[in-house]
Amino acid sequence: MDFNKLADLLYPNVNKDINYYFRKYPSRPLLKNAVVTRFAPSPTGYLHLGGLYQCVLHEMLTKEPTSVFYLRLEDTDQKREIQEAGDLLYKTLLDFDIEPNEGYRGDLPEKGIYGPYIQSKRLEIYHTFAKYLVSIGGAYPCFCNKLEDKEDIIAKREQQIEENNDTIDHDCCRDLSIDEIEEKISLGKPFALRLLSTGNPQKPLEFDDLIKGKRQIRENGKDIVLIKSNGVPVYSFAHAIDDTLMNTTIIVRGEDWFQSVASHIELFQKLGFNLIKYAHTPTICKIEDGKKRKLSKRKDKEANCIYFLEDGYPIVAVKEYLLNLLNSDFEDWRKKNPKVYYKEFEFKLEKIVSGNPIFDFQKLNDVSKEYIANLNKEEVYNQLLSWAKKYDLEFAEILEKNRDYSLNVLNIERENEKPRKDIFKWSMVKEYYNYMFFNFENINLNFDTVTKIDNELLYKILHTYIILFEENLDKTTWFDRVKKLADNNGFCSDNKQYKQDPSKYHGNISSFCNLIRYAFTGKTNTPDLFSICQVLGKDELYNRLKIIKSKINE
RNA sequence: GGCCUCAUAGUCGAAUGGUUAAGACACCACUCUUUCACAGUGGGAAUUCCGAGUUCGAAUCUCGGUGAGGCUACCA
Numbered sequence: 298m299d300f301n302k303l304a305d306l307l308y309p310n311v312n313k314d315i316n317y318y319f320r321k322y323p324s325r326p327l328l329k330n331a332v333v334t335r336f337a338p339s340p341t342g343y344l345h346l347g348g349l350y351q352c353v354l355h356e357m358l359t360k361e362p363t364s365v366f367y368l369r370l371e372d373t374d375q376k377r378e379i380q381e382a383g384d385l386l387y388k389t390l391l392d393f394d395i396e397p398n399e400g401y402r403g404d405l406p407e408k409g410i411y412g413p414y415i416q417s418k419r420l421e422i423y424h425t426f427a428k429y430l431v432s433i434g435g436a437y438p439c440f441c442n443k444l445e446d447k448e449d450i451i452a453k454r455e456q457q458i459e460e461n462n463d464t465i466d467h468d469c470c471r472d473l474s475i476d477e478i479e480e481k482i483s484l485g486k487p488f489a490l491r492l493l494s495t496g497n498p499q500k501p502l503e504f505d506d507l508i509k510g511k512r513q514i515r516e517n518g519k520d521i522v523l524i525k526s527n528g529v530p531v532y533s534f535a536h537a538i539d540d541t542l543m544n545t546t547i548i549v550r551g552e553d554w555f556q557s558v559a560s561h562i563e564l565f566q567k568l569g570f571n572l573i574k575y576a577h578t579p580t581i582c583k584i585e586d587g588k589k590r591k592l593s594k595r596k597d598k599e600a601n602c603i604y605f606l607e608d609g610y611p612i613v614a615v616k617e618y619l620l621n622l623l624n625s626d627f628e629d630w631r632k633k634n635p636k637v638y639y640k641e642f643e644f645k646l647e648k649i650v651s652g653n654p655i656f657d658f659q660k661l662n663d664v665s666k667e668y669i670a671n672l673n674k675e676e677v678y679n680q681l682l683s684w685a686k687k688y689d690l691e692f693a694e695i696l697e698k699n700r701d702y703s704l705n706v707l708n709i710e711r712e713n714e715k716p717r718k719d720i721f722k723w724s725m726v727k728e729y730y731n732y733m734f735f736n737f738e739n740i741n742l743n744f745d746t747v748t749k750i751d752n753e754l755l756y757k758i759l760h761t762y763i764i765l766f767e768e769n770l771d772k773t774t775w776f777d778r779v780k781k782l783a784d785n786n787g788f789c790s791d792n793k794q795y796k797q798d799p800s801k802y803h804g805n806i807s808s809f810c811n812l813i814r815y816a817f818t819g820k821t822n823t824p825d826l827f828s829i830c831q832v833l834g835k836d837e838l839y840n841r842l843k844i845i846k847s848k849i850n851e
Numbered sequence: 852g853g854c855c856u857c858a859u860a861g862u863c864g865a866a867u868g869g870u871u872a873a874g875a876c877a878c879c880a881c882u883c884u885u886u887c888a889c890a891g892u893g894g895g896a897a898u899u900c901c902g903a904g905u906u907c908g909a910a911u912c913u914c915g916g917u918g919a920g921g922c923u924a925c926c927a
Contacts, residue, residue, distance in 0.1 A: 339926085660863065
């Protein structure tokens with residue numbers, strides 16, 4: 298067969314050769330430990346948690362300053378493509394503080410000399426390489442009718458399983474003569490381009506995965522489709538060409554691709570490309586009815602990274618949680634270095650466990666609490682405010698108008714030796730500190746739930762409490778006064794004494810404090826009472842007492 | 852159906868043929884405390900999926916089961 302003739306027949310309009318592109322996209326000047334990685338999502342929706350998981354991995358891999366992390370859009374499946382999804386993907390990455398240093402940038406012009414970084418704009422390149430592959434006898438046209446959708450394919454597969462026939466018969470066009478091909482082309486018949494595989498699936502093949510380690514796989518034997526009949530390449534083909542021309546040095550992708558490695562190796566070899574290292578990552582799963590399954594875009598809110606943004610999880614906390622899934626010794630490191638930036642952690646690809654982890658909200662919450670507890674008040678304020686500006690304008694306004702006050706609220710029990718671990722997402726702050734930020738009149742009070750003393754005594758206690766309270770007291774003096782006040786009003790400040798005969802008292806010191814807490818906050822659980830009173834200030838306590846009085850008398 | 856991958860407590864996982872199988876989250880109890888969703892101490896929780904084999908010795912190596920996930924597309 299005259300392959301050059303065949304190549305001209307199939308791709309008459311291609312007038313460049315592959316060397317043109319190798320000249321256009323030169324190799325990169327990289328220092329010794331530098332790597333080039335890429336995130337290459339399909340624009341089929343929002344950023345998936347699994348995508349963020351991979352991006353965290355990219356961040357850890359490309360810390361070396363001359364390393365490159367670029368973003369490429371793999372929009373070769375028009376059926377599943379969603380408008381604006383690419384832009385959304387890019388913006389979500391930015392929201393997570395991940396800025397690729399090259400590639401696709403949504404509305405902005407793309408960055409870097411290896412573009413276009415959108416595959417649908419690279420058709421001429423793919424066709425040039427396709428023509429080359431045909432001209433050296435590595436690929437052939439297939440005129441078979443294509444199966445239209447997934448259901449057809451599954452039906453056909455099941456039928457073939459029943460017939461004990463393992464492979465779908467794709468080779469029907471393999472042996473067409475050049476005359477037959479010419480005739481079909483002249484009739485305007487569309488064709489898909491297939492790899493002419495010369496592999497032997499019985500023969501073992503050594504493969505070294507950066508995550509999974511050395512594996513024995515088998516050679517490819519399938520004539521996989523390279524270019525669909527609409528002229529658009531399939532992932533495998535686009536991947537081989539793009540990652541070669543863009544000089545990728547490590548290909549990070551989901552482990553579903555692991556099966557395809559043999560065919561990709563054959564493709565690279567036929568094209569005369571150097572092989573690139575692969576790192577196949579586990580898939581984040583979920584348990585439902587006792588069964589493990591992939592996180593689903595439709596069913597699981599946590600599959601959507603935007604959910605974490607909206608709910609106000611600090612982005613670093615989400616990333617640290619994912620990093621924990623990637624390298625489980627991260628948390629030991631974090632414990633030893635509570636304030637160090639996560640990128641300082643020494644990440645190891647080979648430490649990624651190859652089982653599929655299950656996403657665990659409780660663990661995420663804990664990581665997040667730990668993270669927030671280690672921030673100072675300005676950091677907390679700034680992150681909370683920038684969240685509120687996007688998702689809760691009313692609250693943002695309050696925070697901005699009362700900056701110093703807000704800082705004081707957020708600083709309660711923060712400068713302790715062991716800071717309080719309570720908040721794990723910004724959306725909970727408003728409710729958690731509602732008594733600090735919002736009009737006290739709107740807070741419901743029902744003293745029956747906390748005490749049985751009469752209103753007159755209650756008022757007297759609260760009033761005296763304010764008189765005794767000074768903002769600049771030290772805590773022990775304050776507490777001594779509170780104890781005295783309790784004793785003078787039928788409560789007992791000594792727990793042992795109280796336990797001997799509880800019926801002699803209205804309650805112990807703890808119920809006494811709880812009474813005060815409830816009166817001024819409307820809550821039975823709050824951070825340190827003394828700190829709260831300090832931040833509120835004596836005037837505000839008086840103000841609240843007035844409101845309490847009017848509520849009692851209603 | 853074929854092929855591939857994985858399997859240690861509810862979850863994430865450490866332990867590279869050699870103590871009583873780490874640690875974290877979650878759970879429970881106790882202590883401290885003005886409350887707590889804080890802190891401290893302790894606890895329960897694992898016949899390392901099952902069964903054989905190799906070995907003085909197996910979570911670890913081998914074989915066979917079982918279970919789960921994936922691939923088997925002109926989807927990525």
